[in-house]
Amino acid sequence: MDKPIISFNNVTKIYTLYKNDRDRLKALFFRPKTAKDHMALSHVSFSIKKGESVGIIGDNGAGKSTLLKMITGVSFPTEGEVFVDGKVAALLELTAGFSQEMTGRENIYLKGYILGLKDEFIKTIEEEIIEFAQIGDYIDQPVRTYSSGMKMRLGFAINVNIDPDILVIDEALSVGDAKFKKKCKNKIASIIKQGKTVLFVSHSMDSVKEMCQRAIYLKKGEIIYDGDTEEALKIYSEQKK
């Protein structure tokens, strides 16, 4: 049996909502009475093996983003355990973590360091990234001078070229013109072919069906179904009616 690359063990995430700023100040020292809890995920357990591609479906507010945030290591569970083994590349907010004053090239290194890569490795993928992003001479200019399209392209290029173990994709993502979009799709397809683990969040039934054998259907923070994609989509569309 393969060891799971991602596993959620009875994970609950509760966001505490403070009524106002005064309560936030109080919350530094004790829990204010008026604070309300919002349960974003409730006792979620699943595990994903290496090489699986899994679709995550559900309405807005079902807990999809919270789940992804915990996989990317931004957010932490209130209860339970999240275990992620490997480099995560997240195609969620591509321009996230860019430093505006640094050049594109420096940002490649910055992002690399954040992901725990070594200088030598970044050097080997540096040209590949610049080539893929089609940024040209701008690579040595500060990122603040980039157009939003260029930033997106650079962000995407870095994330897919760092040789991730886990790729997290948000379908709502739009990167550049049609030509670049196609390039992205091909790249993602080739990553899946390499046997990497892919998590795919989408509202579009067709793309999920196309890319994943397995799907997890979330509703109000709970897993309604976890298994075959066809079955998951069937339940999802039935419940929608």
Place this chain on the structure above:
Amino acid sequence: MFEIFKEHKGFGRQILLLAKNDLIKTYKGAAVGPVWAIVKPLFTLFVYWFAFTVGIRGGHIVDVANVHGHTVGYPIFEFIMVGFVPWWFISDAILAGAKSIRINRQFVTKVSFPVSTIMSYTLLSKLFVHFMLVICMYVYMIFYNGGPTIYNIQFFYYCPLMFMFFIVLAWSTAPMSAFSLDFYNVINSVMSGLFWLSSVVYSSYDMDSDIIRKIMYINPINFFTNGYRNAFLYNRWFWDYPQFKWETLCVALEFVFLFILGLFNYKRLRKRIADVL
């Protein structure tokens, strides 16, 4: 408990890179850029010198007791300059340190990032500016006060201590300010008053009241401003100040207290910050 150290492991190069980036950000878009880092302090110095010598007449000389067994008078300009140099770092470090996580929120809410290094590189960038000011001050002191002297090497005792002291403080203040803007405003208000409670434009070593002089040991800022004066102005070893044991003990206890408090606060708030920013 020691996740702060774990987060720093292998992150040295990146901290340097980000500190440089922070510097560029502070002075970007200005034609003479980093020159402002010097001009602003110079102007402040001039204003205080003017107020003390021309405004409040008779303030030309500051008398300091127990310098090599005598009471020695120092020109007010040199006296406040050597006090201001560490003060500028301290006030920058406290304010920028407290604000650091809030300002760099993209590193907290968007990517998985060793958050405690934010405080480190923010203060490091302030330290670069501090080095520049120290060099300017040193050149002036060599020309007008004689030197260099062996006592100057005490800089390498006080400066790293000062840096560490205020990083450890930021371990508490930065996550708390990220959580609540009101907390940052509290710090901001305290800072504006703290200047006059610190030994920047006067000597806390030479206050008439014995009790007040001892109370002044509690303020760690005095330890550093007086320390810089030992190193650059008084030209004496810090152990030549009769009560150096008391002031050192105060600062050491405060450091340990802030260290533990910082580890505790960071651990307590680290996982909640991303949810509230």
